[in-house]
Amino acid sequence: MAGIRISGVRRTYGDSGSKVHAVNGVDLEIADGEFIALMGASGSGKTTLLNLIGGLDRPTAGRLEVLGTDLTGLPEEQLAALRLTSVGFVFQELNLLPELTLRENVALPLEGAGVPRVEAVRRAEEALGRVGLAGLGPRFPDEVSGGQQQRAAIARAVVGERRLLLADEPTGALDSATGTQVMQLLRELCDSGVTVVVSTHNPANAQYADRVVRMRDGRIDGITTGASSTAGRSR
Ligand SMILES: Nc1ncnc2c1ncn2[C@@H]1O[C@H](COP(=O)(O)OP(=O)(O)OP(=O)(O)O)[C@@H](O)[C@H]1O
Ligand SMILES: [Mg+2]
Incomplete structure (x- = not known):
């Protein structure tokens, strides 16, 4: 399994005077072809974690392995190549x-x-x-x-x-019917083999995920199996 391996990852902003622990010790393994919904209050670290997984940002500490590549200490050009060839990003708006x-x-x-x-x-x-x-x-x-x-x-x-799709609140700017269609599309892509990690504030979106990872203050607060779990699901 290549997938994603996150071990002891931290991302701290600021200096010793005022430190913000945006991601504060996260351990998580995501299998190839899995659909993860990241949930949690504003400021809990969802965007920071997505950016770290996608190589848009680097951890202050810990280790990140994405699709078989260890991102730790990877030169910027190789990180950029990984983003270009293997990882896709979707944001809330202003995508195009x-x-x-x-x-x-x-x-x-x-x-x-x-x-x-x-x-x-x-x-x-x-x-x-x-x-x-x-x-x-x-x-x-x-x-x-x-x-x-x-x-x-x-x-x-x-x-x-590209085998990994990272989406940061992709339905945040859409009406609920359109948002549902976008989530269904992400689920279809996942069923065709793409690994999907999506952050969302909308509890209804959790039903499309295999697992729901709840974040709180930069840490994982709990993981539940989503309604679309592979248990009992054929792909
Ligand atoms: N560039 C930055 N400099 C300093 N602090 C930052 C920076 N980016 C994020 N933070 C802080 O890190 C914490 C986590 O932010 P993050 O954007 O990851 O949260 P989030 O869960 O995505 O929130 P939201 O649901 O509002 O998008 C917050 O306290 C935020 O203020
Ligand atoms: Mg965010």
Whole structure:
């Protein structure tokens, strides 16, 4: 199992005068293809933990292994390469570049990884089809709905066979019906083999997860098996 291994991870901000322990000793193993919902009050450390897993930030202490790569002490270029080829991010809003079409937005990481333009656009169209946006590739973000923008952002996060999808409150800016569709889409991607870690404030979103990890003051406060647990579920 490659998956994700988080051991004794801390992330502390500030100096000795005023330290904030955003993540304060987290141990967690996430299996390949698992769907984890991170829940917890504002300030409990969800975003910080997602950024650490995705290599956008580095721990103050502890060890992080992501998809078989030990991130500890990994040079910045290799961390950037891992983000480009293996890890996709989706945020609450402002995910897409407004001056690019949906297709161009989705093709960006592929082009960044050296895929020729024509091939990148072809695969971007494929990814858009996978998230239910076939035909909308030529539109600009402000020409589609918020939910469609978020789907396009998810397509960009998984294009190029990226195996890990990290989503930070992806439904936070959406109405509840659209948010439900986005969670269902994440579940479908997970069922097709992508590992998904999503932070959310909405308890209803927990039903899509295999496990719900509750955070409090930078620590894991409890882990429960979600309604979509693999027990009794076929994939
Ligand atoms: N760059 C930073 N500098 C200093 N403190 C920070 C920084 N980023 C986050 N923090 C602090 O770390 C703690 C955890 O923040 P984090 O953003 O991870 O919480 P969160 O669970 O994502 O909250 P929310 O639900 O509001 O998004 C908070 O106390 C926050 O104020
Ligand atoms: Mg947050």
